[in-house]
Amino acid sequence: MSLVKVGIIGVGNKGKSYAFQLYKGLVKNAVLTAVCGREKQKNWVKENLTDKVQFYQDENAFFVESGIEAVIIATPHYSHPDLAKKAFTNGMHVLLEKPAGVYSKNVIEMNEMSTKSGKVFAIMHNQRTNPLYQKLRHLIQSGELGEIKRINWTITDWxxxxxxxxxxxxxxxxxxEGGGVLLNQASHQLDLLLWTTGLIPKRVHAFCHIGKYHEIEVEDDVTAYIEFENGATGVxxxxxxxxxxTNRFEIAGDHGKVVVEDQSLTFFRLTQSExxxxxxxxGGFGAPTYTQTDIxxxxxxxxxxxxxxxxINAIVDKYVLIAPGEEGIKSLELINSIYLSSWLNKTLELPINEDFYFNKLMEKMGKSTF
Known part of the structure; x- marks a missing residue:
């Protein structure tokens, strides 16, 4: 079996980490053959990788001349969709660093190109590999928790x-970056929230506090109220x-409550549906009885x-993807709606108008210090 020729574009912390994993042979059926970065990163590539790994500064030459079959995109957020589209145009499989992008408008276009290309498209939602969240997803999707009524996730350990x-x-x-804690850090949890529960956001009212604890121009503190299609609510x-x-995720359903905290999963299972x-x-005052199980x-x-x-397994042997690239838009659309709700200080129905959001974001960018 011939090895999949992989290239990496973006040689920051993430890109270097992926390069080492491929270079050291930690990924089966794959070989790193090309890297694309800036002039100042050329020496790092030369000192840390074999001469067989080509270095490119020009992204067009990288995509057209390198001979790679698959690419890992580890560049700044804004460039993700455009680089992915360029890769699909050149017949390459794509693994995209999260988030899928900064605004949904061009992510939608990226997903459409992925479908037309027929190539394997994945996104780096690495926390989906955590067996704790895989177990939580199975528990919910199998119906053991019953219809979800409420979710509450406090994730402040970033x-x-x-x-x-x-x-x-x-x-x-x-x-x-296109955002702060919501886009850069907590996008992991928003992906997990939607992936494990299967809930579809319908309405949002949010408060994003700009530079509350730091001298920055984006948010570092967020509280969002969310309503879902099935009638469940969430904070x-x-x-x-x-x-x-704190990292505490509570999901209340008709058959009880699940709490994920400190890498443990506890199920408060009702003996009878609520x-x-x-x-x-x-009997007037009373409540359903329950059993407590540490799963x-x-x-x-x-x-x-x-x-x-x-x-790589999906490319070579048609494995099912853990994190299909097209799913990256789900958490991004929720993030965009949280931002817009905060900017307008109003409750918003989803999906929001993607062009309106894009224009509001451009106003923010126009005043940015970067």
Missing amino acids: YRSQSYYDLNTWRATWAG FITSTGEAPG REFNAMFK QIKGEELGHLGIIQNW
Whole structure:
């Protein structure tokens, strides 16, 4: 079996990490043959990778001349959709670093090109490889929790100091990153929220606090109220300014409640469905009884390497993707709606008008310090 020739565009921290994994042979059935980056990264490639790995500064030459069959895109957020579209045009399989993009308008175009190309398209939602969230998804999708009524996720353990934001001028700017904690950090949890529950957001009212804890021009503290198509409601809270932080995900359903916290999964299982109890109970004050079970989690979290290997396996042996690239738009559309709701200070129906959001974002970019 011939090895899949893989190229990487973007030689920052993530790109270097992926390059090492491929170069060291940690990904089966794949070989790194080309890298595209800036002039200052040329020496790093020369010192750390074999001469057989070609280095390109010109992205057009990289896509046209390198001979690669698949590409990992690890560049800044704004460039993700355009580079993916260029890769599909040149007949390449694509693994895209998260997020799918900054605004849904060009991500929709990217997804359409992916479908037409017939190539394998994945996104780096690496936390989907965590067996804890895989177990949670199975528990919910199998119906054990019943109809979901409410979700509540507090994810504030993304603490960042001012020095983190000061490392690069593009960090935490509308023109450089396109957002703050919501887009850059908590997009992982929003993907997991939608992926594990299967819920479809219908209405949002949110509050994004700009530079509440840091000298930055984007949000570092968010509280969002969400209503879903099935009638469930949810609150999503995230911040980079709290220490110690919390990571607690609660899902309440007709058959009980599930709590994910401290890498553990606890199921408070009702002995009778709440709706049945409500209809039949005649004792006035009372509540359904329940049993508490700490669910054992088996397996290891494969992380970024697991997503890369799964992508290669899908190319070579038609494995089912853990994180299909087209699904990246789901969390992005929710992120865009949270931003817009906060900017307008109003409740919004989903989907929002993508052109209107794009224009509002351009206003932010026009005033950006980057």
